[in-house]
Amino acid sequence: MRRDSLRLRLGLAAAGLIAIALALAGIGLTVILDRVLDARTADGLDRLAKLIAGQVTVEPGGTLGLPQAPPDPRFATPYGGLYWQIEGGGHSLRSRSLWDRGLGSVADTAQEPAIGDLDGPDGGRLIAVTRRVTVPARGDPVALAVTVAEDRRDLAQSRATFLRLLVPSLVALFAALTLAMALFVRRALAPFRALRADLAAVHSGTRARLPETFPEEVRPLVSDLNRLLDAQERDLERARTQAADMAHGLKTPLAVLDALARRTDTSHPTLSQDIAEQARAMARQVERTLARARAATGGLRRRACPVAPVAERITGALKRLPDGEALRWESVLPEALAFPGDEGDLTEILGNLLDNARKWAHRRIRVSGRADGEGGRLVVEDDGPGMSEAAIAGIARGRRWDESRPGTGFGIAIARDLAEAAGAGIHLDRSDLGGLRVTLVWPERRDPSGP
Template sequence: MKLRSLRLRLSLAAAGLIALALALAGAGLVLIFDRVLDARTAEDLDRTAKFLAGQVSRAPDGRLQLGAEPADPRLATPYGGLYWQIAPDGPDRAADLHSRSLWDKSLPSPPTDRHTVDLDGPEGARLIAVGRRITIGREPAPTPLTITVAMDRRDLAASRTTFLGLIVPALVGLGLVLALAMSVFVQRALRPFRALRTDLRAIHDGARTTLPGDFPDEVQPLVDDLNRLIGVQERALQRARTQAGDMAHGLKTPLAVLTALARHSADDRPELSAEIEGQALAMGRQVERALVRARVAAAGNLRRRACPVAPVVARLVATLRRLPDADSLSWEVNVPAALSYPGDEGDLTELLGNLLDNARKWAHRRVVVTGASDGSDSRLVIADDGPGMSAAAIARIARGRRWDETKPGTGFGLAISSDIAEETGGQVALGASELGGLQVALEWHTA
């Protein structure tokens, strides 16, 4: 797929936006999970703190005591990750009660203005903690206490890692599904343009004259403009055909009169008569060439049809073989049936007729016609075993002049064929053939 492809650009843009949206969604989900996990942990820690508040009391000797301890096994394991501590307010830290998991450590008292805080714990651990302030005893000697329950954040990190292990594959899978859905969406969105291309190809092949009017509202203005353009071109080409025909009729009659007058006065002034007749014939050939180019240009519109080459060559060769002087020639034709030329049959017939007729006039014994195509470029070669042409003669033909005045039509037909080839997207190249004579190669690009 080319980088200039609209489908590729839309697909890349959609994939990038999907990836960005999923990345943001993943980051948001992780943030939400962290918040929810902290809130759930704080709720569990606060429940433990309430349990401890209900169990703490003063012993007869004035020391703090617990009626029962929380049953979590982590509280009984040194540095087990879950801790609690009960401390009286003030400097008297000797009256502390704490879980066995704290061992020989103690927790700093959390601030009074916050319910959930982060504290430094044993062995450099970072703890999420909940603190509660209570008072035990009665007047006149109540005892204010601070209950702190904390958990190692490494336990929360393990839960976070588990969550990431689940959410990342889920987001990747969702991304693939969305990318597939976006690909289908892009395909459907570009369907009108593919239909437009098919309809334009049908116009180019001559199967239809205008584009249909059943496109989406976003594409229909373009279709309407194309239809208007096709109509304008058709009218302009029709005017060109008419004007070319008028010019032909307007010039042929005066030229015929000049030729007749020149021949009539040949007895009185033969040199002047021959000059006038020669100039009239030259003007006639130029008019013929101009009319051919105008006709071919007018035919080269959007509805040009590709023409099979093999039937045209076979028909022309059969016609040339019936001429009186063609019995001594050997025609060898090898043209693939699939070879087609990007012009109509009339143009191709006139083009190849000139080339084959020139080969017939100058060949001694053989004329070989071969065709080939490699998928993108096609070629038709006409070679003869005649005298061939010099580089200077080829240059004269390229300038639109005749090759040799000794035979009627020689050279000028090649120039007309070259004009037709250029107007229909091909080109004619002249050179030496392996048979010793002239080789004429008609080359064109296959769409």
């Protein structure tokens, strides 16, 4: 998945937001747990304070007594983590767990019982509950403060146990929600994948327009693309019509010039030769310009044309020519080899290349090709004299190669223009047959609906 992928960006954003939400939820659950633990512990301590307050006695000398201590063994263990203390009438009574220390009492509040934190006998923090009661005695009633406290380290152990369960649970929840969000994003982007597939069908020529079956949010984009396709098709048709009109419009003046050249051949041979040469030059330029015009109208809709049938048809036609019957034609083309353009473009490209090879070959012409994962390759070779590096450079600049043979002399240059318009390239070098080798290469057609 590429870095500029919309699905990757949405997935990362969703994962980040989910992580933040779960982290805040974890913090909130921890705070809630702390409050619940405090409330539950305070409630238990208050019940113990009531139990102790109901059993306390005041002796005649004001001494406090507790006939039956709470049964929890932590009250009898020094610094056992659970403590009680009774104060009133100038006397005090405390649990054995306090040993020789005192608790004090929670400050008076409007709340009864009073709940707060106290310092423990071993330096720790205690959560304490103080309940103030009045106990009858033989004299005046005695006001007592009964305090029961528990070490917060016991609560910390419960909190740690909760966190050990909470963190893996949140991690698992994060993974599940991230996966669900990834599936959601994939589902939400499904119309765009379908749009890319339909655009690929338009590029390949199997579909003329995009369907109107997309969701409402995507439909305006589809409508605009269809309008663009229609406008491009109209421009394409207009360009073809103008090219045909130009060809017909120039055909008559060129024929007139040729007739004038023949008419003045006897009286003004030099002038006749100049007129004929200029007429041929104009014809060559017109032919190449028209070929470029046809090549420039490929547009958005491209077709993949099988190479083997076109090569077989052109070879069969060239074999019937007088100088083509004496040549040995070799063709090794796989059925899977397809040119990324119209059949008309391929016909003109291959026709120019094979006709050029026919004119210069001595005995042998070979056409071969290859289709693989990297694209396609079409090679036309002959055993003729070949071309020098200077001639190849001249072809690259659009110049005519040789005027000693019939024809316009622009066949390879026209083939280059048409190939480049289809996204292919032409390379010229020397063949192992001895003559010229023309290699037509094009990259693999990428499917826009792919990754």
